[in-house]
Each structure stands twice: as structure tokens, then as C-alpha cells.
Amino acid sequence: MRLHYRRKFNFLRRILFILCIFSLYLSRDSLSLNAKNTLLSPNLTEYHGGLIDDIQVLRCYCWYRQCGSLYAPRLQPSGAGKKAKEKKNVLWNRVSKNISVEPIYSLQTGIFYNSYLYVHSKNIQSKLKNSIKELAIARDSALIPLQVLRDINKMVKSSDSSVFHNHVYQRDKPTSPWWKLLFGIAVDSDDISVFGEEWVYKGSGIWCKYILNNDGNDLPIVDLEIYLGSSFIESRPYWKEVIHEFHRNNIPSLPISITRKIKTPSTRHGPLNGLSGPLKSPDSENNILRLLQVDEDYKITSAHIQFSKGQRSFKILQMTDFHFKCTENGMTIINEIRTINFIDRMLALENPDLVVITGDLLDSANSMDYQTCIMRLVQPMISNKIPYAISLGASDKSKLAALPQIKDFISNLPYSFNHVATKEGHMAIQVSFKKKLLKHALFERETDTKYEPSPSEALFFIFDSFNPVDDFLLDYSNLIGEIDYGLTFQYFPISEYRPHGLFPIIGQYNERSTLIVDTARSKGEVSMTIGGKHYNSFLDILNLWNVKGVSCGHEHNNDCCLQSKNEMWLCYGGSAGMDVSRMEGLYPNVRLFNLDDIMDEITSWKRSSNFVDEVYDYQYIYKGKQQ
CATH class of the missing domain: 2.100.10 (Vitelline Membrane Outer Layer Protein I, subunit A)
Incomplete structure (x- = not known):
């Protein structure tokens, strides 16, 4: 009896061995x-x-x-x-x-x-x-x-019979033998055919x-x-x-x-106003586009903008604190769509020359894909061909990517001034306004053909709040005394945003607690030597470039402008995200600055999502002597 079972066992073992050898032979390509x-x-x-x-x-x-x-x-x-x-x-x-x-x-x-x-x-x-x-x-x-069906439909209507070849392509079978499932071998199953040579499955x-x-x-x-x-x-x-x-x-x-x-088309458009770039001539409503220097992928290659004699003003739209998550939560999706619609409306109403975003695009670990969130935010600017600059905030980080990856992604987007930022994230955008010749100047020009009034110069600093600015500012020391108008943007407020005593203020100032931001500029610990003179105040340093105002983000419940000791206005951008937590009675808002070279002034105002078409808190940041 035992001999009988032993013979059966040996027979089954031989069969199993043969099956294993056969299976290995069938799957030899997959094993290799x-x-x-x-x-x-x-x-x-x-x-x-x-x-x-x-x-x-x-x-x-x-x-x-x-x-x-x-x-x-x-x-x-x-x-x-x-x-x-x-x-x-x-x-x-x-x-x-x-x-x-x-x-x-x-x-x-x-x-x-x-x-x-x-x-x-x-x-x-x-x-x-x-x-x-x-x-x-x-x-x-x-x-x-x-898209494939549409092309096939065009071929069906074609009188050229040579387009029909009925190529057949194989689709993977959903079920396969065990050894092919294990090793991922595709089994020929249903055939998918397409009429014509162009599309291949x-x-x-x-x-x-x-x-x-x-x-x-x-x-x-x-x-x-x-x-x-x-x-x-x-x-x-x-x-x-x-x-x-x-x-x-x-x-x-x-x-x-x-x-x-x-691939970018090989044809290139000629120089525009003496500046090289592939941009087409824009609509008359958007004058800034034709003055940008960009490469073939629409990446900005120069931070210097030279206006023609017909353009004498420059408008900046500041937006801050969005906290995009890009998740599948229904309410989050609705709020983020409403935020984009709000931005689109602001761009249509104001048609700014530059958009500055002062931080908190992302919501830290709650944002799954930082690239999706950033692309959603900059889409209105790219669609409207409006240049923009981004200063990152405390929430602009991801648990799935490092900060350098986020910076690199932003810098390679179209129309982004971050492409010409330093490795620390600082930018300096210089704008030159050509002055019109007055009557006496025209008379003098007849006798002296070399006469040409010097242009007005504007300089806009966009700082990264987490990195020192000493070396960056020293690189622009040659512009000291050459700038007529200056503005500065960054994410964190600085110590001067918490003044003592009485001071002029316009807007909501609800967060007045001590700043807990651990950066030297925010704590007022600034020490620089420029032109042989030592400075301990950041505002005094900025004043060397004739900076008339500083604007930041970070604090959702503040949207005011308050005046510092040296008459420089310190402003908040508020918060633009619909899904951002804020005090009751406050609504998402943006801040605008307009520099007018003819009127010799800088003004600021705000718009809110609650009353989109209305302007409020209109004020002068700087008022000079009108020519």
C-alpha cells in the first residue's frame, strides 16, 4: 500500500516538475x-x-x-x-x-x-x-x-482613398494566465483599429x-x-x-x-521697441507686454523695463495669502474656483502692468501637489499675458517636495520675474519713463542736438523674507540717487509695522500683537554699511533708493497702511483666498499701487470680493510737486 502511494507521489512530482519547466520556458522572456x-x-x-x-x-x-x-x-x-x-x-x-x-x-x-x-x-x-x-x-x-474620432471623421469626408489603411493595434487582456500576471506579460486580446495612418494606438x-x-x-x-x-x-x-x-x-x-x-516654432518676431523677444505686438490696452525681454518659452530674461514716451504710469496689483490645497474636498474646490474668478475680475477691471504675490500660495502639508496649486494661481496672469513676481511665505512648502524644487518650478513659468531672481529669491524690477520734451526744451534742442531729458526711474524691490538682503542691496548701490520712485514688497511685516503712540492709518488694523517672526529684518536687527555710512534701520536703508512704501502679507486680518516715522507708508495686502480664515466682517481683498510720472505721485487703493466693482481706502503713498 505504501509502495502504491509512493509511486503516485513520484508520478505527481514528475508531472509538477515538467509543468514548472514548461512554465519557465513559456515565461523565459519575461523572466529575463x-x-x-x-x-x-x-x-x-x-x-x-x-x-x-x-x-x-x-x-x-x-x-x-x-x-x-x-x-x-x-x-x-x-x-x-x-x-x-x-x-x-x-x-x-x-x-x-x-x-x-x-x-x-x-x-x-x-x-x-x-x-x-x-x-x-x-x-x-x-x-x-x-x-x-x-x-x-x-x-x-x-x-x-x-480628438482621434474627430480626425477620423475628417478622413471619412476626404476624397483621398489613400488615407484608409485600417491598421489594427492590440489591447492588453484584463485576465491572463498566472505566470503572465505575475511577470506582467501582456496577452493579445481585443483589437482596436483606427482608419488612417496618423493615429497609432x-x-x-x-x-x-x-x-x-x-x-x-x-x-x-x-x-x-x-x-x-x-x-x-x-x-x-x-x-x-x-x-x-x-x-x-x-x-x-x-x-x-x-x-x-x-517645440517652440522656429519663426521669431523682430525686436520690439529695441528689445529682443518673440512676443507679438499686444493690444493697445496692454502696453507692458511689448516691453518685456523674454526667451522662446516666454521666460523673462531682463528685469529692466523701458517705457516709450506715451506710457507715463505703472500699476501694480498685490495679492497675498491664498492657501490653496487642490484637494477633492467639495467646499475647498468651490472656494478655490471663486478665488480664481475673483483674480480674473481684478485683472479685467484694473489691467495692471505687474502682479506681485506676497506669499502663502500653498497651505503647507495640506497641499498635495504644489505644482497644481501654483499653476492654478498663475493661470489668470498667463492667460492675460501679465508679468508677475512671487515672494514665498511660511506656508509655501510641501511634504512631498523640497523648497528648491518649488522655487525652480516658479522661476520657469511664463511671464515670471522669478526667472531673473537671485538664488536667495530677491528681485529688483527697474522701470524707465522717457520724459516728453517741453517747449523750451524743443527750442534748446534746435541749437543742441544732444539735448535729451533724463528718464524718470522707478525701482520695485521684491524680497524673500527668509534670506538676508545685504549683498543683494549692495549690488544695486550704483542706483542710489538715481531712483525717483521706489516700492518694496515682501511676505513678513517688519518691526516698524508695530509703531507706538499716534500715527496716521488707513484701513483695518486688527492684529497688533508682538511679531514672533524669527528673521533679522522682522525683529529690527539690521546692520549695513553703504557708501561708508552705517545703518541700523531697514527703512533708512530703503530710503536710499527713494522707497516710498513697503507692502507685505502674512496677517490675514490687517489690510491697512500706516505711516512710519520717516513718512514711509507701511501697507498690508490683506488676504485674497476665499478659503482663508479671517475675522467676521472681513472679505478677501487685493491692494493696488499706481505710479504716475506726470502727476509725480504714487497712490494706493483696495478692492474686495464683497463689492468687486467698488474702490475703497484710496490714498496717497507719495505726492510730489506736479510739473
Whole structure:
């Protein structure tokens, strides 16, 4: 009896051994690929931009050393002859996302794996032919994106029969044998076909168009970015969303948006007012645009603006304290949309030349994706082509990214003056107003052709409150005595914002407690030697550049301007976020400054979300002698 069971056991063991050998043989390619990815060097980089010729979603298993780069085969059309060189594995690079927790931006999560978007980079020296020029991603891999269907519809109406080739592409089967599920081998299942040569299916709902020749008429995709959270808005030139707020079943609270950038067109517009830049001539209502010096991606390359003789004023819109979270909380979404609508309304009413944001764009650890929140905030300025500068606040940090990453992202946005900021985050924007010739000047000019009145100069400092300004100010010491008008913006109030005794004040001044901000400037601990003279007061130092006013953020319940001992006005921007906590009876508001060279004055006023069309607390920051 025992011999009988032993024979059965040995027979089953042989069968099991044969099945294991057979399974290993069937999955030999997958085992080799997994071993290669497991031993892959962890120093390989992700995709940070460049030409691509293929794209797909790949699984990164938990036993891989890293997910930044993987080896995988390229998708082939069904029925195509698969040569050996077509079946070989190639290196794929994951589309980069600058946050520390990788699974948050996975497209799909399983027990042993996370799926990410990967691209195959094209050789930079190669021609543009076969580069991807357009993408479309469906919310369901069984469906065809609307953009693809529209193009197909155009082909159906075409009289050219050569556009129809009925290419068939394979979609991954949802269920597979155990060894293929374990090792991530795709099994051919439902076929998805598209009529025409342009759109190619890449699996997982991804469709792409290729450049078919090198005539230069098509622009390739040169970058891809991923954003998390609700209400993402893409407004940058040459960028376009390929999928908006895709809700993943495994991470229901964080929808994902993917956007792409095409190569900047090679045509360049000529110099504008003597300054180089690709900007087109703007509408007559927006004079500042044609004076900016920008590169091909609309990044500002110079902080010096030279006005023509027809422009003699400069308007600044200050906004502060938004505390965007970009989560899926319903009330938060509504409030953030209302905030953006408020900003849009302010830009339409005031048409400022510059927007200054003095901190607290984010809500610290409550903001999941800092990039989504920042993009949402600057979208109105980018859409309206209005330059802006950002001074970061105490809440402008993320648990998923470092502060240098946040600064780098802001500095590379279109129309951002942060692109010309110092590494500490300080900016100095200089504006030159050309004076008109008076009658006596015209007479003198007839006798002396070299006569030309010197322009009026304005200087706007935007400081980072967390870094010292000594070296920065010394770099601009050559402008001392040359500036006619100056204004300063930063996040934290300084010690002079808590004056004693009686002083002029306009607006709400509800927070008067002792400043607890641990910075030298806020505590009044300033010590600088400029031009051989020592200074202990920050306001006295700013007065060297003829600064007439300082404005800050940080305190939500203060929106006043109070006058210091040397007649310099110290102002608050209030708070613009609808979701910001503030005292009852206070509403989101913004502050504006207008510098008028003809009237020789600087004025300020505010607008509130409660009465958007009304101006209140109008005042003079500086009133000189009218010419």
C-alpha cells in the first residue's frame, strides 16, 4: 500500500516538475526582462524633456531596484512581421514628477506593482521624422478619444482613398494566465483599429501621431508633465492637456492630469521697441507686454523695463495669502474656483502692468501637489499675458517636495520675474519713463542736438523674507540717487509695522500683537554699511533708493497702511483666498499701487470680493510737486 502511494507521489512530482519547466520556458522572456530590470542601475534618470518616438504605460514591480527607467519591448501592430530586432527590449524613461512619494502619481496600482507613464527618447541629433507630434489619452482603454474620432471623421469626408489603411493595434487582456500576471506579460486580446495612418494606438488608452517627413511643418512634442488634484488648468503657450483629471480607481481622491509641450516654432518676431523677444505686438490696452525681454518659452530674461514716451504710469496689483490645497474636498474646490474668478475680475477691471504675490500660495502639508496649486494661481496672469513676481511665505512648502524644487518650478513659468531672481529669491524690477520734451526744451534742442531729458526711474524691490538682503542691496548701490520712485514688497511685516503712540492709518488694523517672526529684518536687527555710512534701520536703508512704501502679507486680518516715522507708508495686502480664515466682517481683498510720472505721485487703493466693482481706502503713498 505504501509502495502504491509512493509511486503516485513520484508520478505527481514528475508531472509538477515538467509543468514548472514548461512554465519557465513559456515565461523565459519575461523572466529575463524582470531580471534585467531588477539588476538595473539605480542611477538612470527619468524623462525631463526631449524628443520622443514611443510612449506606453509600464508596470514597475516591487522587486525592481528603481522605477525611473525600465527595459521593455515596443508595441507592434498585430499581423506585422516581427523581426528579431523589433522584439528586443529597449530602455524606457518614466515621465518625471518632482514629488518624493512615487505611488501617488501611478496610473494603476496592484499588489506587487505600480504602473507609470514611460517614453522612449529619440536621439537629439536625429531628424524629426518619426517623432511624436500629438497625444490623446482616453479615460477608458476600450474607448477612442474624442480628438482621434474627430480626425477620423475628417478622413471619412476626404476624397483621398489613400488615407484608409485600417491598421489594427492590440489591447492588453484584463485576465491572463498566472505566470503572465505575475511577470506582467501582456496577452493579445481585443483589437482596436483606427482608419488612417496618423493615429497609432499604444495601449492603455494612449494614442499618438507621428511626424511623417522632415519638411519642418510639424512640431514635435518636447516635454510631458503630470499634475495631481482637482481643477488643474493649462494656460502656458505651446502646452496642451492630453487628459484632464483622470480619476483612478486605486487613488480616488487624487485625479491625474497629463499635459504636453510642443517645440517652440522656429519663426521669431523682430525686436520690439529695441528689445529682443518673440512676443507679438499686444493690444493697445496692454502696453507692458511689448516691453518685456523674454526667451522662446516666454521666460523673462531682463528685469529692466523701458517705457516709450506715451506710457507715463505703472500699476501694480498685490495679492497675498491664498492657501490653496487642490484637494477633492467639495467646499475647498468651490472656494478655490471663486478665488480664481475673483483674480480674473481684478485683472479685467484694473489691467495692471505687474502682479506681485506676497506669499502663502500653498497651505503647507495640506497641499498635495504644489505644482497644481501654483499653476492654478498663475493661470489668470498667463492667460492675460501679465508679468508677475512671487515672494514665498511660511506656508509655501510641501511634504512631498523640497523648497528648491518649488522655487525652480516658479522661476520657469511664463511671464515670471522669478526667472531673473537671485538664488536667495530677491528681485529688483527697474522701470524707465522717457520724459516728453517741453517747449523750451524743443527750442534748446534746435541749437543742441544732444539735448535729451533724463528718464524718470522707478525701482520695485521684491524680497524673500527668509534670506538676508545685504549683498543683494549692495549690488544695486550704483542706483542710489538715481531712483525717483521706489516700492518694496515682501511676505513678513517688519518691526516698524508695530509703531507706538499716534500715527496716521488707513484701513483695518486688527492684529497688533508682538511679531514672533524669527528673521533679522522682522525683529529690527539690521546692520549695513553703504557708501561708508552705517545703518541700523531697514527703512533708512530703503530710503536710499527713494522707497516710498513697503507692502507685505502674512496677517490675514490687517489690510491697512500706516505711516512710519520717516513718512514711509507701511501697507498690508490683506488676504485674497476665499478659503482663508479671517475675522467676521472681513472679505478677501487685493491692494493696488499706481505710479504716475506726470502727476509725480504714487497712490494706493483696495478692492474686495464683497463689492468687486467698488474702490475703497484710496490714498496717497507719495505726492510730489506736479510739473
